Amino acid sequence: MCSKPDEDVTQTLHTIFHEGLDLYNKVSNSNEPTNSPQIQRDVQKGIALLEQATRLVSLADIFSKNEELDELATNDIQYLLLPALLGFLTAKLTSRERKEVVEIAEVYFKDFLQRTNGYKLSNYHFNKPEETVDNSKKTDFELLSMAVNTRANKIQKYREHKELKEHLNNLKTNVENEHADEDIKRKYFLTMLRVFIHDVVDELESINMEKPILEHMAAVKREDAPKPKRPPPPPLKPIIITKDAAQKAVYGAGYPSLPTMTVDEFYEKRVAEGAFPDPNKPREAKGGAMSLQEASLAGISLNDQQDQEEEETENKEERDDEELIARMRARDEYRDEHRRGWGNRMNRS
Incomplete structure (x- = not known):
């Protein structure tokens, strides 16, 4: 029998997840340009909600590497979508460098496919850098056969994707019925996952084509740009900040592909980078007045002073x-x- 805190976490997770999912659908179906202020606000809010849902999923310990798909509760299946939703929303960010955004989205997409591979919902093959195919040694007939097979595979995937989306729309109508049974809901969530698997694979293929272009543009920009007076800020990374080491272990178990750190580790890292003040070096030593934050971090009371x-x-x-x-x-x-x-x-x- 579930305890009251577990029920509260489940209810909160369900609410937050569907708020983030609604924002994802709103952004995806909008006709406004991606860089419009309203779309960017929705994107950032959706990312914040889905990151919070990810922490709750980790806290509730919903997924395990040793379980089969049949062992998953019906309502928990939908939470496998979290990294995919985060990837698509992250890819729409325009406030950061495109190369940085693409790399973060790629982390989320691969994390999603690793999970669906684990539950045997997909069989995506993660290519290693040394596995690139050298087509220069192939004959014209082999190259033509590869092109024909590639085109046939794309047509087949397109048809499967279209059929899955039609099936998903039909199931959605049934799920919205208050008398829908659990079997209908399970089919709906699994069909949604398969639709997203197609979308994520296509998105990764686009990323693989876009990354060399972005790397070339970044190289040209570095050559043409004057040397900055100060080093640029560290790049944005998908991290999960936790309160202490115990929570770090819990949250890290949920999404091991994303680096995690405690609040203390995060602050020490920012102090080392020069972004935050060092509590061990109060500003008074530099000849200026000490702020409330610095005094608090240094363990000094300004009233006592x-x-x-x-x-x-x-x-x-x-x-x-x-x-x-x-x-x-x-x-x-x-x-x-x-x-x-x-x-x-x-x-x-």
Whole structure:
């Protein structure tokens, strides 16, 4: 029997996941340009929701490498879509360099296909760099046969994809019925997964063609651009920030292909990069006032610091410190000669 916290996590996960899925569908079906402010807001909000759903899936320990598809609960099947949805939304980001965006999306897509391969929903073959085929040694007849087979495979995949989408639309109508049984829902989720498998494979093929172009453009840009005065900021990476090492182990188990780090590790990394202040080196050492954040990180109370300064001033007054007395007399003389409000003529000549 499930405990109350588990029920709360499941309900929250279901709500967040479907909010993110609705935003994905909204962005995918919109006629607005991808770089429009509204589309970009929806993309970023959808990514945030789906990342949160990913953390909840990891926390609930829904998936395991040792289980079969039949062992998955019907409502849990839909959460296999998370990396695919994150990949498609990430690929639509326009606020970062395109090369960086493509690389992050590729991580999500491959993670999705690794999972569907594990549940025997797909048989995607991940090519290694050394497995590239050398077509220069093939005869004209072999090259022609390859072209014919490739075209036939694409036509076959297109037909399968079209049939799956039609079947998905029919199942969706039945699923929206409040009396739909679990078997209908399971078929609906599995059909949705198979549709996304086709879409992700096509997207990876596009990425493989786009990456050499982006690498060439980046190389040309590096050659033409003047040397920057300061190093560029570190590239964006798909990371999951966790509260502590225990949660890091839990979240990391959910999506091992994505690097994870605790909050402390993340802060130390940013301090090393110079983006965050070092709590061990307060700004007072540099001659400036210490901020509240720096004082907190350094374990210093600004109120205690102020009390200490007032106490030092009183001690100097008791010792008749000449420098302090001269400064106080100069301040009193200035106030006598410059009464408050004298400088404000109220626009009168």
